[in-house]
Amino acid sequence: MINIAIFASGSGSNAQKIAEHFQGSSDIRVSLILTNNPTAFVLERAEKLDIPSHIFNRETFYKSTDVVDVLKNNNIDFVVLAGFMWLVPGYLVEAYPNKIVNIHPALLPKFGGKGMYGDHVHNAVKQAGVKETGITIHYVNEHYDEGNIIFQSKCEVVENDTPQTIAEKVHALEYQHYPNVIEEVILKSLKNS
Template sequence: MIRLAIFASGSGSNAQNIAEYFSESNDIEVSLILSNNSKAYVLERAHKLDIPTAIFSRDSFYKSEEILKVLANNKIDFIILAGFMWLVPRYLVEAYPNKILNIHPALLPNFGGKGMYGDHVHKAVKAAGETESGITIHYVNEKYDEGNIIFQAKCQLTSSDTPETIAEKVHALEYEHYPKVIETVIQKSFKNY
């Protein structure tokens, strides 16, 4: 069984979607949900799904390797970022080479980087007058949104779209594609496992 840890900072709708997708799998399971926000709704979702959780502070994440111990104790094979707002530190990237995935709510390399998350992205896409947006699923490295791209999906935009309607279109792509891409990447990664 390949064991996933999901890192999330907020509501956790993507985390729940991923957990539900793999709930019937014989090969992959969401074994742990971690958050840097003790009030994040993702923790409530995890509780309802009967998935263990861990909460950590900025100091423990950046000034220690405590998270590695938590991941090792839970025998985590792969890390999935789903609305996680902090830059992943080098020690974690090195411990999980090509085994940390992120989803970004735009077509990278456009509209990426520090501060470009959630509604900030959709507002920037609207302000730029873009005719399409979408999602990018990529490996995580030590810089925001600069890891190698694995998959992109697009949605068409019209002049009547608002940041809110752009967000709805992008969320639909996230829910449709993220779990399937995770599954494909893991199967390729562990075929000789």
């Protein structure tokens, strides 16, 4: 059994979609949800899905290896970021080489980097007047949105789109693709190990 940990900072809608995707799997399951936000709605989702959760703070995350210890103690094999806003520290990347993935709500390398998340991205896409946006699923390294790209999917941006309608289109792509791509990446890594 491959155990996934999901890191999320907010609502956790992607975390829920991923957990539900693997509920019927005999090979892969979401075993732990971690958050840096004690009031994040993802904690309620975790409870409803009967998935253990763990809350940590900035000091614990950046000045200790407590988070890796929690992952190892829960036999976590793979880490998924789903709306997690903090930069992943080097010690965590080293503990899970090529086993941490993230989803970004734009077509990297455009509209990526520090501060480019959620509505900030969709506002920037609208202001730039680009004709398409989408999602990028990528491996995580020690820099925001710079890990190797695994998968991208596009959607059209039309003139009367607002940042909110752009967000809706992007969310639909996230829900459609992220769970499947995670599964493909895990199965591929098993074949190569």
